[in-house]
Amino acid sequence: MNKEGEDSSKGIGIKKIAVKDSPAFGKRIGTKVVHAGEQVNPLTKGIVTSIDFSTTFAYERAQDWADVFYHGKPGYAYSRHGNPTRETFEKKIALLERGEAAIGFSSGMAAIATTFATYLCPGDEIVVTDRCYPGTRHLLNQYFKKWGFIPKFVDAREIENVQEAISKKTKLLHMECPTNPTLSLCDIEALGKLAKDFGIKFVFDNTFASPINQNPLVFGADIVIHSVTKYLGGHSDVLGGAVITSAEERAEIMNSAVYFGGVMSPFSAWLTIRGIKTLELRMQRHNENAQALAEFLEDHPKVREVFYPGLPSHPQHQLAKKQMRGFGGMVSFCVGKSDKDGGDFLNALQIIKRASSLGSVESLAQASGSMIYLEFSEEQKRALGINPGFVRLSTGIEDKADLIEDIDQALAKI
Ligand SMILES: Cc1ncc(COP(=O)(O)O)c(C=O)c1O
Missing domain, CATH: 3.90.1150.10 (Aspartate Aminotransferase, domain 1)
Structure with missing residues (x-):
């Protein structure tokens, strides 16, 4: 327990901050891909976001450091918790996906695994499209089953199949579309309504569509996931993942990300920021x-x-x-x-x-x-x-x- 009586094992210094849009980022997505989340470097006036490789950050007074690390004051203390280059990527992708906040991960799989592990407890069920990315299926069947998380795979082209699979134990709905490899769809808006009616969190892997073609949060998803390795990076030279959601959910997932440890490196964040500029x-x-x-x-x-x-x-x-x-x-x-x-x-x-x-x-x-x-x-x-x-x-x-x-x-x- 820390001074405030909080369990310090839960989210040391994780802040609930929603990304602010700005007139300088433009109104339309073709402008936002270039400018969102970025600013002229106040020190050098450089227009390109710098790569900050520092893993640790020093302060004038010990208390200033503790305020950042423990008490959620703005700033950086240790790069697993927060890094300036990663944060710029997070702001950019949050604005593109119309979310409040985002987290950069070391891969799409790290984003998926960390998100599922944040919300599932032994005995909980997760309803998943049977056409999900095979790596997601493998993660659920080979690993999460051993931990007592129960996957139920359904043909999500028909909403009735999803509804039938939902039980009192269902905590998450995980959907994708267009699906791999037969490019079938699910009705995101109808699934969003269903998830809301049953009080279930709705996770959506938007990798195949990209935020240019589809914004699942607008249709009722709670959490969007990307394999950044694909369209966002766009040049087959960066492995990364992202979660985009509300400021509240971001804090929840970030608490697990800090301890699972699969966060995005500053170099991957920089490559992705560069890649996204031409995304549209x-x-x-x-x-x-x-x-x-x-x-x-x-x-x-x-x-x-x-x-x-x-x-x-x-x-x-x-x-x-x-x-x-x-x-x-x-x-x-x-x-x-x-x-x-x-x-x-x-x-x-x-x-x-x-x-x-x-x-x-x-x-x-x-x-x-x-x-x-x-x-x-x-x-x-x-x-x-x-x-x-x-x-x-x-x-x-x-x-x-x-x-x-x-x-x-x-x-x-x-
Ligand atoms: C739809 C989808 N989600 C997630 C992943 C996993 O992403 P990564 O390879 O970045 O871990 C992939 C990878 O092909 C994918 O196609």
Whole structure:
């Protein structure tokens, strides 16, 4: 216990501060990506946010240090608790996602694990979309189950399935969309209402959409998560994560982040701040390229199925139009007749790289049977809509004509 009688093991000096918007950040998202959270350096007048690598911070008087570390006075004491460069990133992403506050993490998984562990106790249930990122599924099944957190996976395309899975023990709802890899959607607004009615916290992984295309907090989510590694970083050179929420929830999650320890490094924060400055421009190009590729693929005789929320043939296209401002850079499709055809197609690509991850300036592709879902049985794959010859493409920002030609020549080889 400290002087104030607080349990000091809970959130030493964690402040509940909402990020302030400013006329200097602009009103529109294309301006905010450049300016939000940043300021001219008062000491040097430099316009670029500096990287502050200092892990510790010194004060004139011992009491000044203690005021910051223990009593929540503004300032920095130790970088795991707070760092100026990370804080700039946190302000920027909070404003872009329309939240009050944010936390930068060392990876998307650190953001997800820390958030779940903050709210779940042994015996509690978490209702999760069955099309969640496989790493999230693994975390829940392999680790959190051992700690007594009970995951219930549901097909969240239908709200009734989610409602049926909710019980008195449910503490969290964890959703994503567009989902990996078949780009299905869930109705964020309807889920937000459901979560509110049942008094459950609604967590939403917005990695695939980015804050340019979709803002789940506006539709009723309580906590948004990002793998910063993807569109926010945007250049395949930074691993990071983020949680965006209210000032109140931020303090709760930050209390765990400090002790789980997976916070974002100053260098990763700086790379992400730099990456975000072009986020709106990049997303426009990702959206445009993916739409053009999806339309080309849909008309190609060697392509059996195309998954893209921007296509009128997508079963949830109307919902996509309601909750998304752009349909994203991910396109999935099935080529030929078999996984061998998918593998041969992949190997014939010349510009598009055979690699995992997504959301970067360069186009990346993976195929089931040769690069992804090797651990899934055929039955499991079919249940998730992954049919033979399945390819997942993260469309980059290259010239779309080059991408179409690359895909066309690779399809000619199968
Ligand atoms: C939707 C989604 N969430 C979370 C993650 C995990 O992020 P990270 O790799 O940054 O830990 C990923 C990674 O691919 C992802 O696609």
